[in-house]
Amino acid sequence: MYKYDAIDRQLILDRVEQFRDQVRRWQAGELTDDEFRPLRLQNGLYIQRHAPMFRIAVPYGMLNSAQLRKLAHVARQYDRGYGHFTTRHNLQLNWPKLTDVPDILAELAEVDLHAIQTSGNCIRNITTDQFAGVAADEIIDPRPLAEILRQWSTFHPEFAFLPRKFKFAISGTDEDRAVTWFHDIGLHLKVVDGVAGFTVIVGGGLGRTPIRGQVVREFLPWQHILSYCEAILRVYNRFGRRDNAYKARIKILVQALGVEEFTKLVEAEWAHAKDGPATITQAEYNRVAAHFGAPAYETITTVDAGYQAKIVDDKAFARWVERNTQPHKVPGYRAVTLSLKKHGVAPGDITSDQMEVVADLADRYSFGELRISHEQNVILADVKLADLADVWRVAKAAGLATPNIGLLTSIICCPGGDFCDLANAKSIPIATAIQQRFDDLDYLFDIGEIDLNISGCMNACGHHHVGHIGVLGVDKNNDEFYQVTLGGRQGNDAKLGKVIGPSFSAGEMPDVVDKIIKVYLENRHPDERFIDTFDRIGIDPFKNRVYEGRAHGKAKAAEKEAA
């Protein structure tokens, strides 16, 4: 992975001192709360329901073992001994003291970690595919360009105070695993006539107004990505709405202008910058790409006998391999997903002890590196088949081997009303209640692949719109209710789910999911996943089952009156 040079390191040290001084001035009354707010947000610091919430950047999801050990230490020393991985690869601490944050930043800087632009109305952490560099279907490794974009976006002077937050995602594979259709800028790497470049998608987003992004440029040679993004950002910075925070994202500007007009503005802006100094040089690409070279893989020509025997003998192991390991482009290796979706634990949560176990596993079995996925799991990307049994044993003992990746209980979930100030409703208890209801592994495997995503409010941190089953917490007269959507999906055919009808109470949610699953099981053809059956039979059978015997509309009003 990318190793900081003296300049990269100096900049984050400068940042620590800058923030320390800002906190001091705020405490001394030299900065008002309003003046301090954007400054602390651009260092990932929110003031939340119970305490500050502090978001540490994990740029494009890559970490090394020393960094993870430091995160374990910071969570233990300054918090309650655990952290929460988010859908943007970042790690959140829920209970740090605001006045400790400069010291936390100083500790993080020792291992080249920081919290730069993890919040605020600026360019945020860039996300990508957790299998970058090892995926069998990869066209171009997105990480060198993600790192070049990270540097470009860091303290960009023109774009530090945008109308609203701005998120990039990059995908370098055939099958998009980075939700690029739902980002402010989504980039698809591809090769056209032997030239590497991007399809540039702009104006996607989940949140309050979920919109699929639109292609602004079908193909842009990679050298131009910085100048092109600068053109997009300049158009947005100048013309994006600032009168209403809910209408300030670039997606609203793209909708208002229409994609043709928006593209025209961007292309006119870009015409001035094209081939200018921001054009990435081959030397710079090579310099950065050299950091992402393949590790020292062994040449493995035969499948490990011990591994083969264990697959046959040990059903639990075989299940874990089936669900929690993915194909690798190098023979004899698999990518291992350590599940942070253990039933009964908040999705994405990881204790300091677990972080240390994972760091040790990475050192021992995966070249000392790991990745965080937007599905809130941890990945060991380069594990030999012969080592899988050992990894499994250690991961299992640490509660990190629930074989549920891609299954119903591998829920994407935001922190929700238990922690977050923005939330309308709790999300974690819904996730755990559903996990408890579907605790039978045989049943889970029988149900097969399905994405269940839960957000505690319409800001959609839990990506509910693109879950096959999406759950959204809503507030109705100060009571928490849950709206259910079906048919959403990520990937190349990314689509928003459709609302099935009136919302449900928390207590009803496990039953609702159960009914939806039953409709699928009764209707599925062999080899059909949930989403395939849904596409074939449509939303009505699900709707009918879920609302069967439930009065709504006029009937419900009458019922209420009678009561």
Place this chain on the structure above:
Amino acid sequence: MAQLIKQGNVANDTWTTLTLAEGETPESVALPAGDVIFPLAVWRARQNEIVSCHKRIGLLLQPDDKVEEIAADLQYFIVVAVHFPKFVDGRGYSTAALLRQRYHYQGELRAVGDVLHDQLFFMKRVGFDSYALKDGKDAIYAIGKGFAPFSETYQASTDQPEPHFRRRTA
């Protein structure tokens, strides 16, 4: 009163900014003598008059004023002031970048309005060279600490037209 920071010092501000009182229009407002910064609407309405009676002319741009529309007039201005109604309104950064980079404006470029210590670095980078620091803020401390919190910059901008990767020696 805002405190003017210029060339690393607190400077005496010789300019006054014309503001329209209620009932006044760009067409009717009396044009004061001396070093005056005129709102864009007044400049548009009274350009010939202003040029004939003022040797030193300043222009005030609001965040939604389009730089493109005054690009041809830039030769007339000694000062262009860019107004930040709130420091979180970042449109002025693009205004400044365009004035300097695209239209090669060489005169004084002044940040006015909600101008604070922690934005000076960004303002300097995009091309401002004078700063009307908000009243009540510590100008000496801002001059000492506000302009260079970072020892290097990655991306190109007005103050450093080459990105860091083009300045690497190795």
